[in-house]
Amino acid sequence: MTEIDVKQRILAANESAAQDLRARWRRTLVVNLISSPGSGKTTLLESTIERLRDEYRLGAIDGDIATERDANRLRRHGIPAHQILTGGACHLDARQVAQALEQTPMDVDILFIENVGNLICPTSYDLGEDFKVVLLSVTEGDDKPFKYPAIFAKAEVTLITKMDLLQHVNFKLADVRRQVATLRPDGLLLETSAIGGEGLADWCQLLRERLDAKRGVKA
Amino acid sequence: MTEIDVKQRILAANESAAQDLRARWRRTLVVNLISSPGSGKTTLLESTIERLRDEYRLGAIDGDIATERDANRLRRHGIPAHQILTGGACHLDARQVAQALEQTPMDVDILFIENVGNLICPTSYDLGEDFKVVLLSVTEGDDKPFKYPAIFAKAEVTLITKMDLLQHVNFKLADVRRQVATLRPDGLLLETSAIGGEGLADWCQLLRERLDAKRGVKA
Numbered sequence A, B: 001m002t003e004i005d006v007k008q009r010i011l012a013a014n015e016s017a018a019q020d021l022r023a024r025w026r027r028t029l030v031v032n033l034i035s036s037p038g039s040g041k042t043t044l045l046e047s048t049i050e051r052l053r054d055e056y057r058l059g060a061i062d063g064d065i066a067t068e069r070d071a072n073r074l075r076r077h078g079i080p081a082h083q084i085l086t087g088g089a090c091h092l093d094a095r096q097v098a099q100a101l102e103q104t105p106m107d108v109d110i111l112f113i114e115n116v117g118n119l120i121c122p123t124s125y126d127l128g129e130d131f132k133v134v135l136l137s138v139t140e141g142d143d144k145p146f147k148y149p150a151i152f153a154k155a156e157v158t159l160i161t162k163m164d165l166l167q168h169v170n171f172k173l174a175d176v177r178r179q180v181a182t183l184r185p186d187g188l189l190l191e192t193s194a195i196g197g198e199g200l201a202d203w204c205q206l207l208r209e210r211l212d213a214k215r216g217v218k219a
Helices: A003-024 A041-052 A069-075 A094-103 A149-154 A163-168 A173-183 A200-215 B003-024 B041-052 B069-075 B094-103 B149-154 B163-168 B173-183 B200-215
Strands: A029-034 A058-064 A081-085 A110-114 A131-137 A157-161 A188-191 B029-034 B058-064 B081-085 B110-114 B131-137 B157-161 B188-191
Touching (some): A029 A041, A029 A200, A041 A069, A041 A110, A041 A157, A058 A069, A058 A094, A069 A081, A081 A094, A149 A173, A163 B163, B003 B094, B029 B041, B029 B200, B041 B058, B041 B069, B041 B110, B041 B200, B058 B069, B058 B094, B069 B081, B131 B149, B149 B173, B157 B173, B173 B188, B188 B200
Parallel strands (some): A029 A131, A058 A081, A058 A110, A131 A157, B058 B081, B058 B110, B131 B157, B157 B188
């Protein structure tokens, strides 16, 4: 069996597990958050939880190579959070998510899956989510969408994060918008700052609308 | 053949190619730079080239999934730079480096290999380098060494980058120093800013000393 055969088998097994998850989540909105390490996934979730926890039952699954740190941060905001430790693996797969749910059942309205910090490998693995979100912080530079095109093409939503630092760095928003529009013409891009609060109302409104749409609630 | 068998075969083949490279580089210092996307590898190299190019013959190999952008940036500083496009692969391997050198022979004193932006996957692949350098920018957060322990244990040198932004973020240098010292007790950590120039003299001096030591020049 070649390396490519093995990869295809792994992805096929993952797809089957992802479909099982999707079938289970008929009334739960599931969001798969992907970014480089340190782009602000956990900080975004902390702010999101604060804004939505009185309105919805929220839960989180965190993927990391090591440390329970991220799940602990989210638990402090009063939601169930399950930490998956991958050991050395560079992405989450659907079977890990299914196992996490066996250990920590989550009967929630919105489930956030915070993937391992990696702009490349998580892209290929369907976790049964409703949509992928890619985060790009302004401190990472404005050349990233074309350098990592797969995730920016697959993610329905691009969140520019750390907008509060924009004044201190050379980051051309218009360039990033152009790249993302090329890779994902029907995608949505939001400019956010978890510290300043910019864009978070729009982000939370997007989650509300997507959950309503999934449940067949008319706007 | 299982997934693990395949991975072991791949790493064994890589190790053999890396040893061939190492045998070839008896008088060239080779540095393998690894970090998250946007930690400042290319910017560090631009500043390094400016400081060392009158003293040494320098060359670079850049790994990216897509775009020739990084190699183009380095060529503008007057050094040969070969761009490896991995297509979708999340790391460089030694055979790709050997092929790059066939296409762009580099008879240089110091060769920089700028790996694909990824804090995880490049860690396992020996490229025949003298040592690995991991970059961590202050905007990525001070929890990263323990969250991505393998690379901070394998890298002889940790470069904290973007020190000019330290005043704008919550990044505890002492915490990072402690984590790195735990993972790599004999490692060296330098605080740098490619914009402000902080730490670059020490970084360049380290390169001089390592090249001299490799060539048997007495200090």
